[in-house]
Amino acid sequence: MNIPSPFLLYLGHTTDPVGIKTSRGLAEFRRADCLGEFRHDDCPLTLGLPRMTIPEGAAAGARTLVLGIANAGGIMDAALIADARAALEAGLNVASGLHHRLNAVPELVALANSKGLALFDVRDPPADLPVGTGRPRAGRRVLTVGTDCSVGKMYASLALVDGLTSRGETADFRATGQTGILIAGGGVPLDAVVADFISGAIEYLTPARTDDGWDVVEGQGSLFHPSFAGVSTGLLHGAQAEALVLCHDPAREGIRGLPERPMPGLAECLAANLQVARLTSPGVRAAGVCLNTSSFAQDEARRLCGEAGHLLGLPCTDPHRFGVEAIIDNLLCHAPSKPAPIASR
Amino acid sequence: MNIPSPFLLYLGHTTDPVGIKTSRGLAEFRRADCLGEFRHDDCPLTLGLPRMTIPEGAAAGARTLVLGIANAGGIMDAALIADARAALEAGLNVASGLHHRLNAVPELVALANSKGLALFDVRDPPADLPVGTGRPRAGRRVLTVGTDCSVGKMYASLALVDGLTSRGETADFRATGQTGILIAGGGVPLDAVVADFISGAIEYLTPARTDDGWDVVEGQGSLFHPSFAGVSTGLLHGAQAEALVLCHDPAREGIRGLPERPMPGLAECLAANLQVARLTSPGVRAAGVCLNTSSFAQDEARRLCGEAGHLLGLPCTDPHRFGVEAIIDNLLCHAPSKPAPIASR
Numbered sequence: 014m015n016i017p018s019p020f021l022l023y024l025g026h027t028t029d030p031v032g033i034k035t036s037r038g039l040a041e042f043r044r045a046d047c048l049g050e051f052r053h054d055d056c057p058l059t060l061g062l063p064r065m066t067i068p069e070g071a072a073a074g075a076r077t078l079v080l081g082i083a084n085a086g087g088i089m090d091a092a093l094i095a096d097a098r099a100a101l102e103a104g105l106n107v108a109s110g111l112h113h114r115l116n117a118v119p120e121l122v123a124l125a126n127s128k129g130l131a132l133f134d135v136r137d138p139p140a141d142l143p144v145g146t147g148r149p150r151a152g153r154r155v156l157t158v159g160t161d162c163s164v165g166k167m168y169a170s171l172a173l174v175d176g177l178t179s180r181g182e183t184a185d186f187r188a189t190g191q192t193g194i195l196i197a198g199g200g201v202p203l204d205a206v207v208a209d210f211i212s213g214a215i216e217y218l219t220p221a222r223t224d225d226g227w228d229v230v231e232g233q234g235s236l237f238h239p240s241f242a243g244v245s246t247g248l249l250h251g252a253q254a255e256a257l258v259l260c261h262d263p264a265r266e267g268i269r270g271l272p273e274r275p276m277p278g279l280a281e282c283l284a285a286n287l288q289v290a291r292l293t294s295p296g297v298r299a300a301g302v303c304l305n306t307s308s309f310a311q312d313e314a315r316r317l318c319g320e321a322g323h324l325l326g327l328p329c330t331d332p333h334r335f336g337v338e339a340i341i342d343n344l345l346c347h348a349p350s351k352p353a354p355i356a357s358r
Numbered sequence: 359m360n361i362p363s364p365f366l367l368y369l370g371h372t373t374d375p376v377g378i379k380t381s382r383g384l385a386e387f388r389r390a391d392c393l394g395e396f397r398h399d400d401c402p403l404t405l406g407l408p409r410m411t412i413p414e415g416a417a418a419g420a421r422t423l424v425l426g427i428a429n430a431g432g433i434m435d436a437a438l439i440a441d442a443r444a445a446l447e448a449g450l451n452v453a454s455g456l457h458h459r460l461n462a463v464p465e466l467v468a469l470a471n472s473k474g475l476a477l478f479d480v481r482d483p484p485a486d487l488p489v490g491t492g493r494p495r496a497g498r499r500v501l502t503v504g505t506d507c508s509v510g511k512m513y514a515s516l517a518l519v520d521g522l523t524s525r526g527e528t529a530d531f532r533a534t535g536q537t538g539i540l541i542a543g544g545g546v547p548l549d550a551v552v553a554d555f556i557s558g559a560i561e562y563l564t565p566a567r568t569d570d571g572w573d574v575v576e577g578q579g580s581l582f583h584p585s586f587a588g589v590s591t592g593l594l595h596g597a598q599a600e601a602l603v604l605c606h607d608p609a610r611e612g613i614r615g616l617p618e619r620p621m622p623g624l625a626e627c628l629a630a631n632l633q634v635a636r637l638t639s640p641g642v643r644a645a646g647v648c649l650n651t652s653s654f655a656q657d658e659a660r661r662l663c664g665e666a667g668h669l670l671g672l673p674c675t676d677p678h679r680f681g682v683e684a685i686i687d688n689l690l691c692h693a694p695s696k697p698a699p700i701a702s703r
Contacts, residue, residue, distance in 0.1 A: 146616060147584025204554040211553050211588040236591075239492025239638050243556040243592030250584045271491060288630075293584050 014199050016077055016108050016133050018046035021070035021100075022060060023080045026053050026092060033058055035110050036081030038192040042171055048075045051096075067096070071103040077133075079195060080109040087112025087136075097121055101130055108133035110191030112205075135194045136202045138214065145212030145251050147293040150221035153349050155300065156254040157232040158286045160276055162241065162269045164262040165332070166232040167193050169303040172332035173229045173258065176341040183226030187218050189248065193231045203233050203244055211244060212293075215251025225349070230254065236285050237277040238268055246289055253293045256300035256344055259283050259325075263317050264308035279321055298347070301340030302329040359544050361422055361453050361478050363391035366415035366445075367405060368425045371398050371437060378403055380455050381426030383537040387516055393420045396441075412441070416448040422478075424540060425454040432457025432481075442466055446475055453478035455536030457550075480539045481547045483559065490557030490596050492638040495566035498694050500645065501599035502577040503631045505621055507586065507614045509607040510677070511577040512538050514648040517677035518574045518603065521686040528571030532563050534593065538576045548578050548589055556589060557638075560596025570694070575599065581630050582622040583613055591634055598638045601645035601689055604628050604670075608662050609653035624666055643692070646685030647674040 188200030234241030322329030533545030579586030667674030
């Protein structure tokens with residue numbers, strides 16, 4: 014998927030900061046590709062980019078309007094369709110991570126065709142995904158796993174890629190969600206894959222590699238989230254990772270969307286993930302812990318990282334505040350795991 | 359899904375006994391609804407039903423031709439389309455469990471419409487499935503789990519329904535695969551559900567019930583099969599079962615489709631399933647073990663059941679050979695589990 018940049022980022026009518034997380038991810042991780050932001054007057058949010066109308070964005074050189082929002086149900090509603098139409102009329106391509114597809118709206122398809130422009134639905138999984146096999150394959154793979162959804166797995170994954178690259182390693186971010194896919198320019202939208210192909214989709218995303226480079230695989234969901242643990246399980250099996258990095262938000266009081274359900278303990282969560290991962294990666298180990306401490310003051314953030322690190326005997330950091338150097342040290346001090354014969358159980 | 363019976367069962371050109379397992383399932387479990395079998399001259403197989411041409415089946419009163427075969431890739435090939443067309447022309451509805459859909463073949467759709475007949479694709483999941491919640495719900499649910507795919511989970515589930523019914527209990531078979539769905543006349547084809555909805559699909563299939571009746575949920579895949587463990591995980595979470603029944607084929611030498619991968623041990627497999635199930639059913643227990651001993655002589659079958667039962671401390675049987683009475687005893691000697699507050703972890 015090659016989405017032409019620069020981008021005009023869409024905020025639309027959104028009022029909830031969580032609702033613009035895809036646009037925010039692009040503004041943060043592909044800043045150089047983002048020309049401006051488009052919002053209606055009732056949107057109080059900003060990404061700190063120049064505010065532009067759609068014609069202004071086109072005149073400034075934007076190539077694609079990115080509908081980087083998440084509304085309830087992922088609906089392509091009339092307001093969104095009108096704005097997508099305006100973008101096409103101004104000569105911009107349109108990209109979307111919403112559940113409902115641009116390509117399912119006949120008037121947009123017709124207009125894009127007549128203008129020679131493209132509609133990108135990043136939630137469309139690749140056709141003909143294989144069924145996973147779990148067969149040992151070459152390559153160094155790290156997977157982020159979490160105590161819950163939305164605890165910083167994408168952010169941690171991108172920080173690990175940067176950290177590895179800054180040490181002279183080759184490292185690629187392997188995206189599994191719509192925000193990550195837009196940032197990476199490719200990936201597999203795992204939540205849209207049919208159930209029989211979850212692990213196969215990840216094997217497809219991270220094929221055997223022998224260049225000594227790393228694949229840093231973006232985790233999804235949590236083994237302790239009763240809505241999505243099947244996705245997390247298939248992801249662990251498909252990734253065949255040599256190392257896991259556990260992500261957690263210490264401010265989270267209950268499982269996302271199910272607040273009556275307590276969060277798992279860190280040690281219990283890590284042990285369960287290692288156990289599941291061992292089915293296809295018998296030598297898997299934990300490389301570190303990433304906390305999202307954005308709700309805490311600096312001192313408290315340091316104390317939380319120290320406490321979790323001590324509990325688990327692993328480097329623990331907030332990647333945004335304190336970097337990921339200790340986790341990179343841990344990754345690099347181990348020899349690459351060879352594709353091993355499957356351990357007898 | 360209300361597929362009109364009686365059925366004419368399709369064997370077509372199939373030469374591999376495994377290829378007709380859906381037709382065989384109907385012949386075995388809905389014998390009274392099966393009028394005859396249709397096969398071409400190159401098909402050496404039989405279900406022991408009267409062989410009929412399609413017009414003969416229609417004249418005898420058949421209402422639906424069931425394409426109960428599984429060819430490589432689940433393809434709706436030219437031979438199948440020709441036979442489906444012949445059935446419609448003879449006045450029969452057509453049902454299929456293949457991956458490729460009858461309703462995706464325009465000439466069949468047009469012909470069915472013109473004749474006022476129906477095409478049933480049992481692999482189409484219901485629209486608008488919910489995301490699972492794991493919230494405690496009323497009802498008595500048993501789930502069959504397995505060391506591998508195709509080790510007898512559907513057969514064991516149907517035997518448990520019969521066993522419970524014969525004791526005066528109300529019990530319903532909840533089908534999750536295409537053969538089971540054709541037998542039950544309804545269900546959810548779990549392998550065709552999008553990954554985010556696996557557990558939600560099972561909550562939808564087995565809603566809260568307060569009539570003291572049982573839902574016996576057909577398991578799929580295995581936590582130890584690296585292709586499909588995500589499905590098995592979501593199924594365990596969605597089923598919220600008070601009891602699991604472990605299914606195994608002692609003749610199986612390696613994981614299905616991945617023969618280099620050893621089978622898990624029974625105790626390890628049961629422990630892993632109970633651990634995953636506890637996320638939504640903290641009081642879950644094992645109720646018994648079902649072995650498919652069809653490859654063994656009677657004495658050896660008894661010895662294998664005795665050995666596995668002793669190892670796990672549970673009733674162990676081959677449901678086909680020895681019935682499931684001891685497992686039913688175990689199920690009934692426990693009080694219904696109440697929807698419990700989620701245990702703190």
